[in-house]
Amino acid sequence: MVTIREVAERAGVSIKTVSRVVNNTAEVSPATRQRVQQVIAELGYQPSSLARSLVRGKSDTVGVVIPLSAHFIFSRLFFTEVLRGIAEVLSDHRLDLLIYLAQDETPYIQLYRQRRVDGLILMSVPVDDPNLAGLLEGEAPCVFTCRITEHENPSWWVDADFATGVEQAVDHLVSLGHTRIGLLAGPPNLVSVHLRVKGYCRALAKHGIPVPEDLILYDDFSSEVGRTLARKLMEHPRPPTALICGDDMMALGAIQGVREMGRRVPEDVSVVGFDDVILAAYATPPLTTIRQDGYEKGRIAADLLIELMSEASHGVPRHVVLDTRLVVRHSTGPAPRDSNLDVGR
Amino acid sequence: MVTIREVAERAGVSIKTVSRVVNNTAEVSPATRQRVQQVIAELGYQPSSLARSLVRGKSDTVGVVIPLSAHFIFSRLFFTEVLRGIAEVLSDHRLDLLIYLAQDETPYIQLYRQRRVDGLILMSVPVDDPNLAGLLEGEAPCVFTCRITEHENPSWWVDADFATGVEQAVDHLVSLGHTRIGLLAGPPNLVSVHLRVKGYCRALAKHGIPVPEDLILYDDFSSEVGRTLARKLMEHPRPPTALICGDDMMALGAIQGVREMGRRVPEDVSVVGFDDVILAAYATPPLTTIRQDGYEKGRIAADLLIELMSEASHGVPRHVVLDTRLVVRHSTGPAPRDSNLDVGR
DNA sequence: CTGAAAGCGCTAACAT
DNA sequence: ATGTTAGCGCTTTCAG
Numbered sequence: 204m205v206t207i208r209e210v211a212e213r214a215g216v217s218i219k220t221v222s223r224v225v226n227n228t229a230e231v232s233p234a235t236r237q238r239v240q241q242v243i244a245e246l247g248y249q250p251s252s253l254a255r256s257l258v259r260g261k262s263d264t265v266g267v268v269i270p271l272s273a274h275f276i277f278s279r280l281f282f283t284e285v286l287r288g289i290a291e292v293l294s295d296h297r298l299d300l301l302i303y304l305a306q307d308e309t310p311y312i313q314l315y316r317q318r319r320v321d322g323l324i325l326m327s328v329p330v331d332d333p334n335l336a337g338l339l340e341g342e343a344p345c346v347f348t349c350r351i352t353e354h355e356n357p358s359w360w361v362d363a364d365f366a367t368g369v370e371q372a373v374d375h376l377v378s379l380g381h382t383r384i385g386l387l388a389g390p391p392n393l394v395s396v397h398l399r400v401k402g403y404c405r406a407l408a409k410h411g412i413p414v415p416e417d418l419i420l421y422d423d424f425s426s427e428v429g430r431t432l433a434r435k436l437m438e439h440p441r442p443p444t445a446l447i448c449g450d451d452m453m454a455l456g457a458i459q460g461v462r463e464m465g466r467r468v469p470e471d472v473s474v475v476g477f478d479d480v481i482l483a484a485y486a487t488p489p490l491t492t493i494r495q496d497g498y499e500k501g502r503i504a505a506d507l508l509i510e511l512m513s514e515a516s517h518g519v520p521r522h523v524v525l526d527t528r529l530v531v532r533h534s535t536g537p538a539p540r541d542s543n544l545d546v547g548r
Numbered sequence: 549m550v551t552i553r554e555v556a557e558r559a560g561v562s563i564k565t566v567s568r569v570v571n572n573t574a575e576v577s578p579a580t581r582q583r584v585q586q587v588i589a590e591l592g593y594q595p596s597s598l599a600r601s602l603v604r605g606k607s608d609t610v611g612v613v614i615p616l617s618a619h620f621i622f623s624r625l626f627f628t629e630v631l632r633g634i635a636e637v638l639s640d641h642r643l644d645l646l647i648y649l650a651q652d653e654t655p656y657i658q659l660y661r662q663r664r665v666d667g668l669i670l671m672s673v674p675v676d677d678p679n680l681a682g683l684l685e686g687e688a689p690c691v692f693t694c695r696i697t698e699h700e701n702p703s704w705w706v707d708a709d710f711a712t713g714v715e716q717a718v719d720h721l722v723s724l725g726h727t728r729i730g731l732l733a734g735p736p737n738l739v740s741v742h743l744r745v746k747g748y749c750r751a752l753a754k755h756g757i758p759v760p761e762d763l764i765l766y767d768d769f770s771s772e773v774g775r776t777l778a779r780k781l782m783e784h785p786r787p788p789t790a791l792i793c794g795d796d797m798m799a800l801g802a803i804q805g806v807r808e809m810g811r812r813v814p815e816d817v818s819v820v821g822f823d824d825v826i827l828a829a830y831a832t833p834p835l836t837t838i839r840q841d842g843y844e845k846g847r848i849a850a851d852l853l854i855e856l857m858s859e860a861s862h863g864v865p866r867h868v869v870l871d872t873r874l875v876v877r878h879s880t881g882p883a884p885r886d887s888n889l890d891v892g893r
Numbered sequence: 894c895t896g897a898a899a900g901c902g903c904t905a906a907c908a909t
Numbered sequence: 910a911t912g913t914t915a916g917c918g919c920t921t922t923c924a925g
Contacts, residue, residue, distance in 0.1 A: 204663065206918060217896045222920060232894060249661035253607060254918035257598045258901045264646075280826075283628050290649055299664070300647045301609075304639045316594035318549065318902095319644070455830055481625075485800055487832035551902055562912045567904060577910060599902035603917045663918095 205248040214242040225250055256318075265289075265298050265508060266320035270305040270328055279424060279452065280480035281497045282326060285348055288501020289324060296509055308333055315343035322512045324348065324504050329392040346507045348500055350394045350522075359511055361503040361523040363495035365395045365477075366402030368527030372447045372475045372493055373406035375529055380538035381445040381473060385418040385436045387429060387457060389449030396421065399449060399477075418443050429456025430463070437464035437472075444472055444538045451476035451483045451492055458486070458534065469536035479530050488533035495527050550593040559587040570595055601663075610634075610643050610853060611665035615650040615673055624769060624797065625825035626842045627671060630693055633846020634669060641854055653678055660688035667857045669693065669849050674737040691852045693845055695739045695867075704856055706848040706868040708840035710740045710822075711747030713872030717792045717820045717838055718751035720874055725883035726790040726818060730763040730781045732774060732802060734794030741766065744794060744822075763788050774801025775808070782809035782817075789817055789883045796821035796828045796837055803831070803879065814881035824875050833878035840872050 207225075211218040216235060223231050224239040231239075242248075256262045267289060269282070293300050301320055305311040312334050314320050323345035328335065330351065338345055339358060347360040369386075376384055386403050389396040404414050418436065422428045429448055433456070436443055446461070448454035454476030461472045468474055468488065476483055476492035483490040503523050511518070552570075556563040561580060568576050569584040576584075587593075601607045612634060614627070638645050646665055650656040657679050659665050668690035673680065675696065683690055684703060692705040714731075721729055731748050734741040749759050763781065767773045774793060778801070781788055791806070793799035799821030806817045813819055813833060821828055824839035848868050856863070 204661075204918090208918080218919080219896060219921085220894090223895085226920085228920095230894065235894085247661065249658050251602070251918050252662040252664045253598060253602045254901090255920080256901095257596070257602055257903090257918080258920050260901075262598060280625070280628075283625075290647060294649045294651070302635060302645045302647055304635055306639070313594050316549075316592065317597040319597045482827050482830055485827055485832065486830050487834070489832070549902090553902080563903080564905090564913080565911060568911085571904085573904095575910065580910080596902050599917090600904075601917095602902080602919090603904050605917070 204251070205246045207248070207250065210239065210242050210246060210248050213246065214239045260318075261321050262318060263298055264301050264320045265293055265322050265324060265505070266301045266303050266311075266314045267324045267326065268303045268305050268311045268314070269326050270309070270311065270332060270334075279450065280482060281450065281478045281495075284480070284497030285326065285501035285504070288498040288503075289505045290501075292502050292505035292509070296505075298509070310334060312337050312343060315345075322346075322508045324508055327393070329390070330394060331392055344508065344511045346504050346511060348504045350398075353394055353397060357520045359507050359521050361500050361507065361525065362395065363500070363525045363527050365398035365527070366405065368477065368493040368495065368529075369399045369402035369447060370406040370409075371527065371529040373403060373410070375491070375531065375535065376445045376447070376473060376475070376538075377406075377410045377412070379445075379473065379535065381443075382412055382538070383415065383418070383441060383443040384412075384445045384447060385415075385443035386420070387432045387446060387448045387453055388419060388421050389453070390423050391421040396449060399447075403447065415443075424450045424453050426452045426456030426459070429453035430460035431456075433457035433460030434464055437461060437466060442472075445475070445535070446472060447475045447477075449477055451478045451480045451490060454490055454492065454534070455482065455486055458490075469534050471539055473535035473538075475535060483530075484532070486534070491532045491535040492530050493527050494530045495525060500525060549596070550591045552593070552595065555584065555587050555591060555593050558591065559584045605663075606666050607663060608643055609646050609665045610638055610667050610669060610850070611646045611648050611656075611659045612669045612671065613648045613650050613656045613659070614671050615654070615656065615677060615679075624795065625827060626795065626823045626840075629825070629842030630671065630846035630849070633843040633848075634850045635846075637847050637850035637854070641850075643854070655679060657682050657688060660690075667691075667853045669853055672738070674735070675739060676737055689853065689856045691849050691856060693849045695743075698739055698742060702865045704852050704866050706845050706852065706870065707740065708845070708870045708872050710743035710872070711750065713822065713838040713840065713874075714744045714747035714792060715751040715754075716872065716874040718748060718755070720836070720876065720880065721790045721792070721818060721820070721883075722751075722755045722757070724790075724818065724880065726788075727757055727883070728760065728763070728786060728788040729757075729790045729792060730760075730788035731765070732777045732791060732793045732798055733764060733766050734798070735768050736766040741794060744792075748792065760788075769795045769798050771797045771801030771804070774798035775805035776801075778802035778805030778819075779809055782806060782811060787817075790820070790880070791817060792820045792822075794822055796823045796825045796835060799835055799837065799879070800827065800831055803833075803835075814879050816884055818880035818883075820880060828875075829877070831879070836877045836880040837875050838872050839875045840870060845870060 207218045207221050210221045223229050325347045350362045388399050420432045458468050466472050476490045479492045479494035483492045552563045552566050555566045568574050670692045695707045765777045803813045811817050821835045821837035824837045828835040828837045
């Protein structure tokens with residue numbers, strides 16, 4: 204590896220002068236500058252980012268922590284979109300992006316303690332994450348791409364308005380005549396899942412429909428789980444005529460499960476997804492879903508972190524709530540005529 | 549930030565002893581060890597990875613270079629699968645993963661020159677990438693997840709057997725009675741695209757079908773392009789009855805384009821994709837496609853790199869060719885009866 | 894405009 | 910078993 208010292212020797216100057224040329228700092232006589240630059244080119248010298256970071260006390264790297272199993276995350280297309288947003292903004296700011304898969308209970312905060320990164324972006328942190336305590340005490344600059352509690356807290360975050368999103372879905376279904384609406388909410392240790400349930404209850408109440416506790420199911424986001432839960436609900440004595448799912452993969456699985464039980468989508472059962480990942484539009488039938496903009500979420504998360512890192516005083520916590528939007532496609536339709544005849548039984 | 553010096557002072561030992569405890573090297577008396585460990589815990593000390601890397605001369609980080617626009621890459625689901633494979637293996641080896649978006653002509657090799665990473669994994673490098681020269685001279689340990697030339701060269705790589713993959717597709721279509729088969733190959737600056745064309749020609753020859761040069765189209769992998777090219781081919785005086793596409797997104801777009809021109813899939817036109825990303829199975833109709841295992845590709849790439857980095861002598865170049873497999877779903881069917889009646893006109 | 898020296902936080906010889 | 914001394918490659922005072 205070519206070092207600054209070799210360049211200095213070869214150019215007949217001190218290392219400091221080379222440093223000045225490289226960093227374009229202070230004035231160096233044009234002649235010297237040119238000579239140094241020439242040697243740099245000849246030798247293919249590149250300053251060691253390690254040494255530089257060490258002395259400057261920052262790594263110019265941001266860690267994106269994915270605190271779930273890799274398989275799980277990468278199969279959630281939505282995260283890919285968030286990642287794209289993050290990657291673009293970071294790249295624009297010449298910040299490097301370190302992906303960190305935090306399996307199990309990895310104390311990923313060490314990434315910062317070790318100064319491997321200057322800040323952290325946390326994707327999908329569950330409420331019971333053991334790192335949360337330290338993070339909330341402001342140990343490291345970090346922003347979350349999800350809320351981590353429903354109460355006020357000093358964290359910086361971007362998140363979608365899940366409650367309103369689900370409410371939009373319920374409104375849509377009710378307008379189609381549905382009154383038995385199931386909810387495959389997602390894993391219970393995510394705030395966003397609570398919010399989905401909250402929106403669901405709020406919307407039903409608004410329409411004067413009692414909340415059917417037995418139609419609210421919790422489990423991981425995955426098509427397999429969606430399939431299983433949908434089958435289960437279809438076996439209910441009074442099965443729902445519509446299903447709202449925590450994410451699109453779950454919805455796709457649910458469609459499959461519904462069909463396996465001999466029902467059609469959307470003629471017999473309507474299905475709504477969440478996220479509007481690329482898959483949704485291409486599905487069979489194209490999926491009605493609640494859109495949240497992952498790319499934008501990622502961009503904002505990165506912007507927030509950059510702002511946070513630049514403040515010496517970690518300022519007042521900021522958070523951004525992103526709107527959701529119902530995208531109506533073909534997995535939802537009018538409630539079947541006779542679906543509510545058995546109400547009185 | 550807590551440094552080794554503070555720990556040493558507080559524990560009343562030298563920094564070297566602390567170092568020994570942290571690295572579990574040499575023998576330290578149990579009493580001392582325990583005292584030091586206690587202080588470390590109290591102070592929440594974590595060794596600076598920066599300083600450590602600097603002195604050890606390696607960063608324990610691998611760079612994954614994505615030398616195309618972020619949007620393009622992230623919309624190619626296949627890369628997400630490769631990334632998952634890479635991430636898992638790296639994580640198992642306690643190697644960090646740096647994502648680098650190399651827009652335009654970024655000299656990404658500097659990541660290594662600056663010792664920011666110990667090695668590079670390169671995704672989808674076009675033949676005209678200006679960094680290739682340096683890379684092939686062995687400037688940095690690197691492995692490619694694609695071939696970069698069709699000839700022998702000293703690079704390490706994993707890649708799928710594209711030629712055979714497309715050949716499998718042609719065989720399938722011919723067995724269904726198709727003789728006019730179009731190819732939406734992909735961007736012309738990718739070796740894998742040349743190989744697709746090669747397999748296509750080889751297979752047609754095998755079946756005694758002349759190669760229809762005007763049915764081979766080159767352009768980026770994207771559903772939009774797939775749509776446009778498919779429409780174009782449908783306007784051909786003797787349109788193909790089957791389309792083989794360079795990847796699944798392109799195939800999905802092609803299905804759309806075919807439909808827009810008033811033809812049905814697969815009754816009038818059969819469409820085959822490539823990759824078998826998760827989307828393929830959920831599409832309408834479910835897509836017949838040539839499967840390549842991205843996850844495996846990623847894992848192997850990472851394994852190869854780890855092997856390469858551990859060899860002082862950069863050994864003999866290794867490469868791995870992955871099998872492809874035709875997955876028949878519902879986007880392909882028998883050639884329409886009268887499709888070849890106009891052969892003699 | 895340029896250089897000498899100190900030191901970022903750590904590890905690795907080489908003592909003791 | 911433990912400490913001292915040099916650096917790793919760079920930037921930063923502070924002089925010249």
